[in-house]
Each structure stands twice: as structure tokens, then as C-alpha cells.
Amino acid sequence: MTGHTGARTRRPARRVAGFLAALLPVAVAVGLYAFGRTHTPDYTSGLFGQHGVGVIDLKARLGSALMALALVQLLLGLWMYRRLPGAGAAPHRVHPAHRLIGLLAFLLSLPIAYQCITAYGVDFTSSRVAVHSITGCVLYGAFVAKVLVVRSRRLPGWALPAAGGTLVVAIALMWYTAALWFFTGSAPGF
Template identity: 70%
Template sequence: MALWIYRRLPGAGAAPRPVHLAHRIGGAVLLVLSLPIAYHCITAYGVQMDSARVALHSLAGCFFYGAFAAKVLIVRSRHLPGWALPLAGGTLVTLIAILWSSAALWQLAQP
């Protein structure tokens, strides 16, 4: 949706107002849904450095919430350079991919 909002989808034109609202609501809902998972992981496991996969997952989980807060602040700021928002969004997508691949994908790939 962000690509559509910022007119980066070829041939899509301008995004209607409901797309802006859906993007914000979707992001807020996904963040709220991730909080119980993060709470469980932190209280049950903490930050562990037992293996490279677990360490990567622990650190990516910690950085995710910081990157999300930074992205929300960057969206509201008019004083930052134009590359700051795409960098923050790309960081979030990368962290989500790392979290998923170091937990769910790894678990599904186990015999």
C-alpha cells in the first residue's frame, strides 16, 4: 500500500483516501497483534545467544520495535531527507523477514 500511496506502482495512479487509512490501520493492528508474541518471547526466553539462529532472532526482535518507532516518527517529520522513510520501511521489511525465517520457516523445515 505504501508503494501505491507514494506513487511508485506503475500505472496505478494516485491512491484513494481509503488506502491511506487502511495502511495505517493495518500497521497498527499488526503491531498490536505482535505485542503478545514479543511479551511471551521476552518473558519466557529473554535474549539468548546459544546459537547463531537464536541470537539473530533475539536481536532482530529487539531491533524491530525500535525500527517501528523510528518509522512512525519519520513519517510525521517534514525535516528529514527523502531517503529516510524508504530506509526505515526497508529496515522493517528486512527485520520481519529475518524474524520469520529464523523462527517459523526454521520450525517448518525441521523433520
């Protein structure tokens, strides 16, 4: 009987831990949103010594590199889970490469995000800027979700591709609403 009682006390603890883990990505996204809305933007803020249009150009280039890494991540993920047509089984070295490229992508995103949120905050001056701002907050919540999903063995099989797919879509949307917009001359700057 004591073994049965122990299992009952562990289940609520697991549910609470699962609930808190599910809330963490939301808390990150909402926290970034709250900071971005309440922070006083510093439009003169630079990045790696660049200011004005130079910083926008640098962020567009870094964002494009991030987009390329996200596409590589997508292809490696599809290969690892045998969803890449004609590729066969992925060699063992693909798994650590996927992790390393994911880490590099995350690290590459940090200076871009830091400059964006400190220089501009979360802004709704146009629909493009609003989508970019909200997606930036969601991106880091999705990153936290992906890390939690990768570490969990109890989640359904669709959870990992959903988290990874959300990350790729968020990066693509960020790139589309910023870097591509800048490179095509559709925006005077942001």
C-alpha cells in the same frame, strides 16, 4: 535584532530535539536487549493458554500473519508513493488502510514479542537464535523510528522508506528465523 536572536535560540532547541528523537529508537532497542540479557527466562511461559510446542506453533502462525501484514504494508506504501508498477495513483482510502494495517501488525507483534522475551530473553545459543534475538530488539527500535519519521516534516525524503523498509526486513528476518524454521521442521523448538 530580537527576531534574529529568537531564531538563534530555537535552532539549538530543534537540534537537541532532533538528536533526542534520533536516540529514542536506539534506546528502545538497547533497552529491550538489556532486559532480554538480564531477565531470567521462564521456559514454561505460555501464550493464550498454549504451552510447549503448542505455544511455538501459535507464535509461528501469528508470526506468519504478521509477515503477511508486513507485505501488505509494503505494497500499500509502494502504491502510496507511486512506486508500484502499473498501479497508478493510490486512492485516498489507501492511506488510512495503511495506518490501520500498521497498527494491527504492531498489536499482533506484541504478544509474540512478550512471550519470546519473557520465556527466552536475548539468547546466543546458535547463530539463528542470536539473529532472531537481536532482530527482535531492532524491530521495536525501527517501529519507534518509523513513527517519529512519519510525524516529522523536516527529514529527507528517503527517511520514511528507509524506516518502513527496515521494519519489513526485520519482520521478514524474524519470520525466517522462527516461523519458517518451525514449519519446515528445521528446529526442534525455541
